[in-house]
Amino acid sequence: MKKHHLLLAALLMPLxxxxxxxxxxxxxxxxxxxxxxxSGTIAKLPEKTRLTIGxxxxxxxxxxxxTGKDSKAGWVRLAAVRLEPQAKGLFSGLFGPRGLSGxxxxxxxxxxxxxQKLQRYVLSRAEVEKFASSVKLExxxxxxxxxxxxxxxxxxxxxxx
Amino acid sequence: xxxLRLALLALLLLALNAAAEEPATPPAPPAQPVYTAEELxxxxxGDAIAARLVGAMPLLDNTRIQxxxxxxGAWVAMQGERPDLPWKFGVLNxxxxxxxxxxxxxxxxxxxLLALTISETELAxxxxxxxxxxxxxxxxxAIDKTAVSDQSGEITSKAAAAIELYARGLSADEEFExxxxxxxxxxRAGYDPNGLPALVHKLESxxxxxxxxxxxxxxxxxxxxxxxxxxxILLAHPADFKDGLQVNGDRFSRFVANxxxx
Numbered sequence: 402m403k404k405h406h407l408l409l410a411a412l413l414m415p416l417x418x419x420x421x422x423x424x425x426x427x428x429x430x431x432x433x434x435x436x437x438x439x440s441g442t443i444a445k446l447p448e449k450t451r452l453t454i455g456x457x458x459x460x461x462x463x464x465x466x467x468t469g470k471d472s473k474a475g476w477v478r479l480a481a482v483r484l485e486p487q488a489k490g491l492f493s494g495l496f497g498p499r500g501l502s503g504x505x506x507x508x509x510x511x512x513x514x515x516x517q518k519l520q521r522y523v524l525s526r527a528e529v530e531k532f533a534s535s536v537k538l539e540x541x542x543x544x545x546x547x548x549x550x551x552x553x554x555x556x557x558x559x560x561x562x
Numbered sequence: 563x564x565x566l567r568l569a570l571l572a573l574l575l576l577a578l579n580a581a582a583e584e585p586a587t588p589p590a591p592p593a594q595p596v597y598t599a600e601e602l603x604x605x606x607x608g609d610a611i612a613a614r615l616v617g618a619m620p621l622l623d624n625t626r627i628q629x630x631x632x633x634x635g636a637w638v639a640m641q642g643e644r645p646d647l648p649w650k651f652g653v654l655n656x657x658x659x660x661x662x663x664x665x666x667x668x669x670x671x672x673x674x675l676l677a678l679t680i681s682e683t684e685l686a687x688x689x690x691x692x693x694x695x696x697x698x699x700x701x702x703x704a705i706d707k708t709a710v711s712d713q714s715g716e717i718t719s720k721a722a723a724a725i726e727l728y729a730r731g732l733s734a735d736e737e738f739e740x741x742x743x744x745x746x747x748x749x750r751a752g753y754d755p756n757g758l759p760a761l762v763h764k765l766e767s768x769x770x771x772x773x774x775x776x777x778x779x780x781x782x783x784x785x786x787x788x789x790x791x792x793x794x795i796l797l798a799h800p801a802d803f804k805d806g807l808q809v810n811g812d813r814f815s816r817f818v819a820n821x822x823x824x
Contacts, residue, residue, distance in 0.1 A: 427786075438797075457760045460793040479759060480786070480793045484767035501619065501658035501672070501777050503729025509618035511721075516613045518621055519650045519668075522632040526645070529636040538637065538752040543802045545746045546795045 422454040423485045424464070430481035432473060436461035443475045452482060595646035601666075604702055605648060608666025610721030611701075612650075615662055615670060615728070619654040622673050627653055634682060635669055635689040641750035642697045651689060659765065659775050662728060663692035665702040674774060678764055682814040683748065683757030690744035690751075691758065697743065700736045701727060731781025738783065738791050745795055745803055755803040759792040 426446050434441040436458045446452075446466065455463030462482055465474045524532070597605065622628065628651075635651035647667035657674040669692040671685075679685050695701060705724045731737075741762075745755045765785040768775045782788075796803050 457756050457763065460759065460796040462763075478793065479763060480789050482763075483786070484764060501656050501660055503777065503780065505618050506615070506725050506729045509614050509725070511610065511613035511718075512617035512620070513609075513613045515616040515620055516609070519628075519652050522625075522628045522652075523648075523650055524629075524633060524636055526640065529633060529640060532633040533637045533752075540641065541750055541752060543746050543749040546742055546799055546802070 424452045424454045424462075424482045425485060426450045426452065426477070426481055427483050428481055430477050432464070432466070432475040432477055433461075434475060436463075436476045440476070444473055446477065452477075454482070454484065595648075601647075604699075605666035606717055607702070607705070607720055607724070608664040608668050610717050611664040611724050611728075612668040612670075614721060614725055615664070615668075616652070616654065619656040619672065622653040622655040624653070627676070631671065631676075631685065631689070634686055635693070638686050638690050638747050638751045638753075639667070639669075639693050641747050642693055644697055647696070649693075657774060659768070659778050661688050661692050663695045663701070665696065665699065665705070667696055669693060669696070679761060680814070681757060683753040683755075684761045685757075685814060686748045686751060686753045687744055687755075687758030687761055690747040691740045693747060694740035694743035695732070695736070698736070698739065700732050700740070704732065729777075729781075734783040734787075738788070741788055741792055742795055745792065749803055755796065759789055759796065762788050762792065 426448055428448050430446050432443040432446050434443060444466075450466060452464040452466055455465070457463075457479055458476075460479050461476045462479045463474070464477050464482065465472055467473070631653055632651045636649055639645060639647070639649045644667075649667040649669070651669045651671075653676055654670050654672045656672045657677075658672050659675045659678060660672045661675055662668075662670045669689055671688055671692075675688060676685070679688065701724065704727050705720060708723055708727070741758065744758050748757060749755045762785050765775065765778070766789070770779060
């Protein structure tokens with residue numbers, strides 16, 4: 402168990418350093434040892450439990466409740482957690498003018514000369530494959546899922562609550 | 563143009579520390595795809611719509627970021643059913659959280675949405691969602707339906723009418739379909755599919771009245787609905803959508819963290 406907590410702490414650390422994300426449960430949910438439904442339950446978290454948010458894996462998110470010796474770490478379903486609203490101005494130092502509405506789009510005049518600039522960034526198929534190979538991205542065979550099948554599978558596996 | 567493209571590729575490879583591993587060899591001349599009349603019409607319409615979108619928001623003036631986003635986007639697009647479309651990816655200089663695609667293969671992401679992403683797999687997830695709209699011809703079908711009453715048939719007239727679609731949004735079912743297809747496309751490309759739900763999860767944290775997400779809220783299903791559907795798929799197909807594939811936060815940061823660098 403101690404080792405497990407160390408692993409979770411390591412998973413949580415990069416995000417807490419980076420953004421200190423916090424969230425809140427939007428329904429009662431189980432805090433699990435691992436990111437799996439059949440994993441052991443550490444605790445039942447009531448609705449509106451405050452959490453520190455870590456990495457996300459296959460529909461699960463690593464979380465930590467509270468601080469100090471009462472703190473618990475584990476995994477909860479991603480859909481059971483809502484991130485707390487960002488502090489105002491979090492992105493204010495970033496680039497670009499702010500605010501885009503449907504009216505901005507409706508009033509826009511065509512800018513073909515601006516669009517022409519995009520052509521310079523286009524890579525050939527061979528160049529793209531070279532990029533992927535240089536960064537060791539490997540193709541996999543994966544079929545498109547059917548939304549209906551997915552819902553049925555989740556019910557059969559006892560997955561979705 | 564060829565020299566510029568070679569320079570861009572060299573820039574990408576150099577930044578990835580890969581250029582030293584292999585001697586630089588000029589790429590073979592790309593084979594020109596042959597398009598059907600229907601595809602040419604679609605591409606022409608896409609050009610006209612994209613010209614209006616960049617008229618609303620200019621492109622971000624940063625060669626490194628634009629080249630990187632094009633490389634990632636083109637790799638994901640190659641995993642779909644229309645790899646030979648003239649795919650072009652652009653970062654729009656606007657802080658709002660939004661992404662767009664047009665018939666014919668233009669895909670745009672705002673600098674605001676790019677700033678919200680923290681890894682290459684999240685970026686790939688956004689681009690894949692937009693690529694899926696193009697693969698399924700969602701915009702094209704909606705534009706054609708609207709254009710039944712417009713007898714002029716002019717591309718410019720159609721493009722002007724199409725902008726209304728971008729202000730109003732596609733149907734919720736089409737957005738959900740694009741999300742599910744995006745999971746597959748990024749998985750085929752070797753990325754961790756969790757990038758997409760991770761990014762959608764972050765969208766929940768915005769106040770509904772925040773101007774940065776005004777257009778997104780108007781044109782997309784709620785993040786919680788999208789998240790529920792994505793979660794269902796991930797849980798139902800653990801073998802297809804396994805974790806442990808590439809996330810690439812470091813590589814992403816090298817290209818995107820300092821947007822003022824060229």
